[in-house]
Amino acid sequence: MTYTLAAPVNESMASASDTLIIAMIVTYAAAMFLFAIEAAYGTRTKLKAGRLMPVGAGSVEGGDGDIEVNVRSTEKEAQASQSVLGRIALAVTALGFVLNLAQIVTRGLAAGRWPWGNMFEFVVAMCLVAVGALLYASWRYQARFLGAFVLVPVLLLLGVGVRWLYVDPGPLIPALQSYWVPIHVTAVIIAGGGFMVSGVAGITYLVSHRSETRRARGETVTGIAGRLPSPEILDRISHRFILFAFPLWTFGVIAGSIWADEAWGRFWGWDPKEVWSFISWVIYAAYLHARATGGWRGPKATWINVLGFLTVMFNLFAVNYLFSGLHSYA
Amino acid sequence: MSTTTSENSHDEPESPAPKPKGLGALGWARWIWRTLTSMRTALILLFLLALGAIPGSFLPQNVVSVDEVATYFRENPELAPWLDRFYLFDVFSSPWYGAIYLLLFVSLAGCVIPRAITHAKAVRARPVKTPRNLGRMPYVARFGTDATPDTALERAREVLKGYRIERYEDSVSAETGYLREVGNVLFHLALLGLLLALAAGAFFGYRGNLLLVEGDGFANTLPSYDAIYPGHWTDTDEFAPFTIHMEDFEAVFIEEGSLRGQADSYVADLRYTEEPGGEERTHRLQVNHPLSVGGVQVYLLGHGYAPEFEVRNADDEVVFDQAVPFLYRDTMSFTSDGVVKVPDTGGEELGFVGVFLPSAMEDSEGELVSDFPGARNPMVTLEAYRGDLGMVDPQSVYQLKTQGMEGLGESPVMAVGDTWELPEEAGSITFTGVKEYATLQTNRDGARLPALAAATLAVVGLLVTLFVRPRRVWVRATEGEDGRTRVELAGLGKTEAAGDNTEFHELTSRLAARLRSEPDDDPNTPPEKSTTQGSDR
């Protein structure tokens, strides 16, 4: 027997979600602009000591007990270009985050299902995670200085999403109707957002590292490159997000193979998407190893991190369009 | 921490092992082993593992689709045999890829197992003796207090909750985070286990494809399959003897809007038994809802149409009456092609080449096409042939060899119930109805659960490795010249985890605060408890 069915789409939710996409892109663009001004024209001031910030040598504890602290690692003091514009930018980013979230919710309501079932929805959700990670890093690690850098790929991805990947909201193909899919896809999206922030922090690290080397040679470094925070902090933030994203990615790949087992009768079949998730996984494992291997820490390890992020992006775009495979649900 | 490496205890060989100088075979073997199990080699092998996988995504692979490889050979007759020589169509089972991952796993075992043994000893040992000069540690704090040195150390013990603590004269030595190393070993060994499980599954399991028309059945024996892929050591005579009968198949398609024609669901209603004559059970087979029977998983892979035909010979006797599976060209129109072979007519053999349109309509150019995958208006057109089907040789059921046959012409467009009287009184063919078929895959892979268990352990081990931070803290309290007690707290993070200094600093602050609220020492202060037991975190 064959039945047919009308796609149930809630039109008002669908149009609300489409409006929200534009609103959120405009908001993120405004935030990026403000962050960029802060990075370029703010005054270079010391960051508060915090979770990832060094406790400065010789700092004095308030009250009556004087504590003399000596930190062996002669950390350069963590400084970043700061201005009040950055705070505004952060608030605008938070607004964009709310719009982004609302967009995803309305789209889910429009289609009557969890809202990451195709490339467009996938990209939008990954941007949400990256911005969420930026907000978290700003709060927890005072890493607001990453704002301009994180929002660049976010806006690029959203632009690509709207221009080339957009599809109307609607139901899913049968292979995607499994509760393992939201689990798998959610893990992969969150890990992807983490890798994105880590990759961006990594690139910023490479620039900052280079500025520092040039400064050490006595050259003067101008522009944003010269006003970046110290490489150590960028490296630490970058590493932090890998620690968060790598186990999630591992879990996501496993959840995906459980789903593949249910849907296709094998849990691992070297389909191009599987091959590339494996490649990304191995590269991030190599990154973690490199940090424990003499002579590899620093820029070399960071290049591996950046390479890892490129493979994640390649997997997202190229594999869906270049190869035919079971995963080509673009 | 950018500078902790020098003094922390990553037990990695810092540089490649020194090359042996005239040490003979044993020396060389030792050198090779040390090089192979170094972190640097592991890193290189990980890169090779990633690099080697790349051709596996760009070139068609036999594990993914034998057909795509065949197409590639046809389109690149020069290049393909060369690529094949390097196993580039079987990357993941090639000797060179195997060499990479075997070396990696040998390196892994050689690296991790000695580490596990060292660690097992370290876990039982007491925290190390306090170094004489704490000033060399990455984090050192000093402050003065009016409490006695003994009180200061006792308070330090309280502040260092969760650490394993040992008192050494004027100091305590504390250590925590032993679990990290356990996690690291667990993670790496779980990967080893995963590899072994995968290998076992590939050697002992099998995978098979079959096609089942509504109303038909299947028994799990080798000949029932259209295609079967057993492992090297699979016993093909010992298949689980289950049977399956497909009652009904349903496909639902989206009818309106931009997603028109996209499939919404497929459902196959099955009856099955564990063995012939066994108790009969039912199962609704859907994508993502496989049937598990006799240790074998049965999956719904795809579907298609099987138009039913009745063929009569020249004497008007029914010589053929069954559903014939057709293969679809695309999933939007489900326009399908098939062949009807009628060897037993009492006279010359008959063959038909047919095109099936599930939702036939005329397009703007007056051509008959199918505009929907569902069977809304099923139609077939046939071409008839008479002569020798050539059935003595094995042949595909989807192809008609027309060399030995004479064409009898084309049928009109036939709806269900229509009959075409063949030219030259060769008989007739009636399009009696439409059934659907499902393509199923069976898979026996004993490694599924062991592999899942190993993967789960790997994740657990990974989380422990990444988030447990082993670190050491020493507190020394000595009487200063001014009669006050000088407290010195030093911390060493054994991994490069950030935030260690912050944490050590918090310990210092807490200890200082406690000593500050300490009532001035007098002889009536109760004597310290002298437990030395700490605990692991």
Ligand code: HEM
């Ligand atoms: C399948 C291949 C491998 C994978 C996926 C892998 C993955 C990992 C990961 C994710 C970590 C955690 C790093 C961290 O603590 O931040 C790690 C640590 C480690 N791995 Fe591997 N590894 C593999 C093979 C090997 C091999 C072949 C060796 C030995 C030669 C090795 C030795 C180590 C050691 C010693 C550590 C601890 C590093 C430290 O103390 O920080 N691994 N590995």
